[in-house]
Amino acid sequence: MDIQSANAQGMAGRPGSLQDWLQVQGLPDGGAAGALLSLAEPLGAFLAVKSLATGRYVYASAGLDRLFERTESSLVGSSDVDLMRGDEMQAMRRVEQAVMAQRTVVVSEHRLELGGRRRDFMVTRVPLGSDHIMSMWSERTEEKHRESHLQRALQQIEQQQKAMEQLRRESEKGSGRDDTSGLYLRAQFDDQLLREIDLSTREHREFALVLISLDPLPAEARHLQDEAQQRMLEGLGRMLRANTRAMDAACRVGEQLFAVLLSGVGLATAHARMEQLRRQCVSQIIVVQGMDLSLSLSMGVASFPHTASRQEELLGAAQSAIQEAQRRGGNQVVLAPIPFGSQA
CATH class of the missing domain: 1.20.5 (Single alpha-helices involved in coiled-coils or other helix-helix interfaces)
Known part of the structure; x- marks a missing residue:
């Protein structure tokens, strides 16, 4: 039987009420005690009053009698020694001492073994004068x-x-992917770059190579170096996977260096796409130990065959463009220059 059912059945045939008892005993029923009473009775909570001088209950609602498997009114005159195990009684006593010391309402949780079953209760206590404590019991076992x-x-x-x-x-x-970013590694990138150069040469088409580097953390976040770098690398990996086509190749080629091959894309289109990616990354807030960090990147964009037509030259041009972006303060996309007299 739950608390509300037991208390409702018990109170129906029980003479008097807590209000009557307080008046008979000449104890104050205003303030916190009155507020607690007005909340407890409509909710069907178990109510009790204990004398601190004797440690015995001087008032108990019928529901509390049923809870401890006592007959009507038999809880009155009993103490916690008669009702509980030693550790449970000591826990009750400690809270009661805190109530009287603080002279305020105290809410605590207790687990009691009743009828061979462990049951959980929330008990709200309030001092009544200097010698009594009123308590309201609410069961929380199911919760x-x-x-x-x-x-x-x-x-x-x-x-x-x-x-x-x-x-x-x-x-x-x-599969040759990086654990942190989820992207392919340097070996796969080198193979893909050679294939892209061969294909573009045979079909007379262009493609773009983009190198991307994480910018240094702001000074106030330097103490988060390892954790922040890990989160940044994970975030950049997610952004590159979400913003590249199936025909493109996004790879991690260094500790903080990434490369993207944009198949069939010219320099202007590559710049526009990377600028869009840069803005999306800046708007991505990464929280590390309560600090908000943005994903700031420096990017260098080179084009085949306009910037360079050989692998080493293309990589060198993109790397020089990254260095220029970093020299300008980072968080920028810089295009590698097209040499004078290159083919159209």
């Missing part, structure tokens, strides 16, 4: 069970997510 089930479910979901992430990382290791 605690639900919270426990939810917590276990969340833990299982978290474990499953970690297992899936581990599988993803293991799969990426086998």
Whole structure:
């Protein structure tokens, strides 16, 4: 039987009320005690008053009698020693001492073994004069069970997510992908670049090479170096995967250096796409230990065959463009210059 049912059935045949008892005893029923009373009775909570001088209950609602499996009014005259285990009684006593010392309302949670079952209660206590404490009991056993089930479910979901992430990382290791960014590594990039140069040469078309570098962290975030860099690399990997086509190739080619091959794309289009990517990255806020950091990038864009027609020259031109972007303060897209007299 739950608290509200037990208390409602008990109070129906119980003579008098807590209000009557307070008046008979000459105890104050205003202030916090009156407020607690006005809230407790409509909610069907269990109510009790204990004498601090004797440690015995001088008033108890019928629901509390039923809770402790006592007959009508039998809880009155009993103490916690008669009702609870030693550790449970000591916990009750500590809270009561805090109530009288602070002279204010104190809410605490208790777990009691009743009828061979562990049950959870929230107990609100308020001092009545200098010798009595009034308490309101509300059972939370089912709520605690639900919270426990939810917590276990969340833990299982978290474990499953970690297992899936581990599988993803293991799969990426086998496929030549970087663990942190999820992008292909330098070996795959070099092969793809050679294929793109060969294909573009045979079909007389152009493509763009973009090198991307993470800008240094702001001074106020330097103490977060390792964790912040990890989060930045993960974030940049997500952005590159989301903003490149299937025919493009996005790779991590260095500690903080990334490369993107834009197949069939000219210099102007490549610049426009990278500028759009740069703005999207700046708007991505990465929170590290409560600090908001933006994803700031320096980009260098080179074009085949207009900037260069050989692999080393193309990479060198894009690297020089990145250095120029960094020299200007970072968070910029810089185009590599087209040499005078290059083919149209």
